[in-house]
Amino acid sequence: MSLRAKLARLRSAGPGPGTGTGTGTGQARVARLRGMIADMIADEQRRLRERRVVREEHRPPPAPLPGESIETPEGPLHRIFQYLEPAHCHGRVPIAGAVDARPATLAKLALDEGLSGIDPRGLLFVDTETTGLSGGTGTLPFLIGLAWFEDESLRVEQLLLRRPGEEVPMLRRLAERIDASSALVSYNGKSYDWPLLRNRFVLNRVPVAAPAAHLDLLHCARRVFKRRLGRVRLVNLEERVLGMRRERDVDGSEIPALFWELVRGGDGNVIAPVIEHNANDLIALAAILVQLCELYDELRPEHEPADRLGVAHVAVRAADVERAARYADAAAAGGGPDDVTADALWLASELARKRGDHQARETLLHRGLEVAAADERRAARFHLALAKHYEHQVKDFDRALVHARASDLEEGTARRDHRVARVLRKLERARRQRAL
Secondary structure (H helix, E strand, O other): OOHHHHHHHHHHOOOOOOOOOOHHHHHHHHHHHHHHHHHHHHHHHHHHHHHHHHHHHHOOOOOOOOOEEEEEOOEEEEEEEEEEOOOOEEOOEEHHHHHHOOHHHHHHHHOOHHHOOOOHHHEEEEEEEEOOOOOOOOOOEEEEEEEEEEOOEEEEEEEEOOOOOOHHHHHHHHHHHHHOOOEEEEOOHHHHHHHHHHHHHHHOOOOOOOOOOEEEHHHHHHHHHHHHHOOOOHHHHHHHHHOOOOOOOOOHHHHHHHHHHHHHHOOHHHHHHHHHHHHHHHHHHHHHHHHHHHHHHOOOOOOOHHHHHHHHHHHHHOOOHHHHHHHHHHHHHOOOOHHHHHHHHHHHHHHHHHOOOHHHHHHHHHHHHHHOOOOHHHHHHHHHHHHHHHHHHHOOHHHHHHHHOOOHHHHOHHHHHHHHHHHHHHHHHHHHHHHO
16 A cells, blocks of 8 residues: 555544543644654665666666776877778768869869868868757867768767766867868858857867868758758768668757766666767768769769759859850750759850850740740740840840730739830831831
């Protein structure tokens, strides 16, 4: 019988036989009840202690942390490391191709000419796991993942904070690797990881490391793949670009709680999923870099039309005009969705205009108008461009009038009416001249 049931039974019991109602008798009865309650509480506490002892006897001892702890002048440093052979693939992408990346390609993908002189063999891939996403002074990067190539093998080294207060050795090791690198490579590191790490250097009074350059693959991936993928989270790229699907990967929202559980109990099994998650993120960075460079450097039949269009837009911004035209043409001819084909034809027509090839532009605009016929807003853009082309370049005012009348969704009713009136005046003058 539980303690609660016993107390309820005592409360419901009436006066026992032979008990009186006087003050002395009542006090004696209360004292007797209190004694019984104290005995029951002591008995219940004894049983709880016995059960706790049994549970602790059957609980397995905490698993050791993976990796090793080494002593440094600043205190203990715990690290986990592994080597991946040159043939290792992440999904379908061989990661060793990262050492063959062309610096000029990286500079154009990142729209950062500062990357054009780096040595790809010296890239340092960086990813952190933290106690929160706010990025404030209370956020700890408790796992700093580093990866770099030694020959063509990728060395993955992860620095683990076993408890708050042991950051300095981690930061010293990070600074050492940054000094030896040609550039950092991250995913959203410019906005999150690096500002957080820089703050930790300052707060721990460690000289702030100075990366020679920083390649943030999130921005590159967004420019190339967003049209097809929509969201460009790392897991989206892994599954739909690299052909990699993680099994039993820890959810990012659970990671901070797992660290604090490690601090409380010291069980290596608790943090093992986070270490695996972080290692996969680092390896994915190398694979994404390979895939982006391959996509930019060489047109292949298997590349998606939307990705080709993404590369074409990047090439335009990087002043790589010839590549932009090739990729726009390939995206238009690649059999993709109508909106991708129409937008590729639009870009190709704009590039033709900039190089002064008005005949090619006219052909591309008409093809785009055919493809976009069911999309009134996209069609209006082509109508407006054709109206301008026929009015100003070809001087064919009859055709210009047809297209000008269909351009209101692109330039608004008032401007459309103004354009139509102007073309009508020009058409009337041209007819009078022909009649003379």
